[in-house]
Amino acid sequence: MKKAAWFFGLVALSGCTAEETSAIGYSLNSSLHAWDMGGFSYHDATVYAQASIPIEIAQKWKNRGFSSEDAKKWSAAGYSPDEARDARDEGIIAPADIGDWTSRLHRAIGQSDIPHDEVVTYANASARSGFTPEDVAAVVTGTNLKMDDTRGVIMAATRVHQGVSIVQVERDDEIGKALATKNAVAEAEKAKASELSRLNKAYGSDVIDACHGSPENELMTxxxxxxxxxxxxxxxxxxxxxxxxxxxxxxxxxxxxxxxxxxxxxxxxxxxxxxxxxxxxxxxxxxxxxxxxxxxxxxxxxxxxxxxxxx
Structure with a gap:
């Protein structure tokens, strides 16, 4: 008898508008009444409820432009609504499995306290570059790069995944850092010279010498x-x-x-x-x-x- 009622209910629902379907669905399932009050369709309410996503978190997914099905998929992969939105804004279509990334990094590096946001950053980057948690581990354990240097590790892990040896990656990293330091010093000197030129033009070298630098300070501190x-x-x-x-x-x-x-x-x-x-x-x-x-x-x-x- 229950099967018959379910069948006839399904037939009735199939000919209804989306609004009518939601109204009928909620009338048959009072436990989801709060979702109706929250502005969710009955379909979305059932998707979120089945995924054990609370209504307040579901609202965040909705506000960030995710359908209930996509929210369920990204949430199951370990993303928060904000993390999923950021990943999607970066052009990532499908979520990485954050849980899998976390466990594989833990095993490969032997470190159990890797911050969640770092794992998300690596997982998102891997969706574009193809490197694996094991490539990341090879870089962190085989070079002077640290896990929190996500930009440097991502670049190195990408090269390792492409077949470049760890020795070469480390050598190139050291050369790159030395060059970056040299460029930073040169830029700092250039900026200092430019600022001194501006100060001399504005106040005169006599003032700059007397003040031992810039006079542009606040008196009423x-x-x-x-x-x-x-x-x-x-x-x-x-x-x-x-x-x-x-x-x-x-x-x-x-x-x-x-x-x-x-x-x-x-x-x-x-x-x-x-x-x-x-x-x-x-x-x-x-x-x-x-x-x-x-x-x-x-x-x-x-x-x-x-x-x-x-x-």
Missing amino acids: AQNIANPYAAAGKCFTIHIGWLSTPQWLNANQALFISNVPSLPAILVSGDGPLKIGAAAVIMGQSPQQYTSALGTLETPLTVRVLKYFTE
């Missing part, structure tokens, strides 16, 4: 605010009098009281009249203390103008 002595001997770039009110001591010196309560006063001096609002390179000095109108001893940030410049 927590350290300088807490300890005005910390700025002594260091160079900074500022706009004279920015967001502050000057109290002139003479034409070449003024105490600037900040309009921002949390910022300290700055005592600025120069070899000539101060140019309010101008961009300048300044150098911190030993603080010049004074007694305020309230009778308290004040220790302001004290700086001297080295040079004005045009921005």
